[in-house]
Amino acid sequence: GAKDVAFPRLNSIGFWIQPLGFILVAKIAFLRPQFWHYYDKTSFFLPLLDKLKNSSTYSQFFENTLFNKFTKNVDSNFFYLSWRARKKIKTYNNNENFFFNPAKLGLLDNLFIYPENFWFLADKVSKSRRRKIFFSKCSNRTATTAGWTFITPLSSNTKFTGYGAQDVLLVAVVLAGISSTISFTNLLITRRTLISPGLRNRRNLLPFITIATLLTFRMLAIVTPILGGAVIMSLLDRHWQTAFFDFAYGGDPILFQHLFWFFGHPEV
Template sequence: GSKDVAFPRLNSIGFWIQPLGFILVAKVAFLRSQYWHYYDKTSFFLPVLEKIKKRSVFQSLAENVGLNYNPFFLDDSYFFYNWRSRKSVKLNNYENFSFNPLKLLFAESVIFFPDSFWYLADKVSSSRRRKVYFTKCSNRALTASGWTMITPLSSQTKYTGVGAQDILLFSVVLAGVSTTISFTNLLITRRTLISPGLRNRRVLIPFVTIAILLTLRMLAIVTPVLGAAVIMILLDRHWQTAFFDFTYGGDPILFQHLFWFFGHPEV
């Protein structure tokens, strides 16, 4: 039989790409956010004992039994792997608490801080931290930028973390690819498979046919603009570009112009 479009296989490809975008959008609702944490909760240990008191006791004991205090062996500041305190923890005398299990690796920690329970807890915490980090890369903050994907909320992982926002952006790219393939195929079909001698100004063709033709030509202009804008957001999020980051000279309003350049004609 005769072909209904210029490229039937290309028409099938464009048709079946679009459901993939819808499936990705639906995937956002099924991301398991209950396993999402901004920090590893098991690594924030409550101090069991007050280590300031214990330090003075073991210091005097070491002096009485004749142990020479050699700072090179006992002080962790001389060690090449000096563990720094957490920035988010605001406690006085932080170094004297058992907040950080790694400090128990040093001789000073073993002498002055006798309880080594958190050394065992660190093993559980480190193994769990890898799992938490993996789930963190799947979902954070969901799509906090709204349905218009407004920048800089959507262009920075600081506001919308890796996960649902990236799925939404990628689904828009898939929908744009599907639309581009489809309207290109239909425009070529209109040009190549048209009846001989059929012209708009000579033959009275249905208004719906004229509307579809104008819509396809309009989509050919505006759809690549939206696809390019979404790809620019993905580049800002993961490849350190600054198209929409005003801190480095970008323009957050640029995406709104690009988005509505597509949105108004498309509606």
């Protein structure tokens, strides 16, 4: 009957959780420009090298080295390590400085500027020379330093990854798992309830892409809750004093890797 159909309805959580999740992300990430912080790509690491060169602690390592000679000969003339804004490409004659460097890699100054060529070329298209790094108010300006595989005990202990971004990432994985679970459950039930009689007894065959999609959904139904459980265990370790992955209290840090890759390998 009609009540067996797995179409989205207004009283279905699956109808609301995905649009509301999108609106939440859009409201935080895209519609609040006061949460955007802009940094120039070269100002990340080059001033750090400049400070390292001038540091008395490490100055002994830069005596009579290629790095020292490079900074003496090039830094004062070309401002590679002391960053300043560089003029945009306006004339065709200047393009040879950026497009034909592979033929001139024997020259030290060209060698150091070559990795930046893509960004100067992209500048002609994007009209923007700044890399955007996004911090939301929830991230507390901390980094997700545990990596995309959530290495434990780094991701499960607030001593290694501070409050903020790591917690947001763990919660986001749980919400993404709930959303995808509702989605593939909806499609699997639709396939089960709306299948035609000829397909039910295999007199007609489904297209291979449909079969592959349905097999993928069944696989996700097995592995997605495992990842969600592992991430929730990590959150419990962080905030509710459990010790699933803390070796000092009888936990097993490798257990999280087994749980994560039980999801990760089939999903990839």
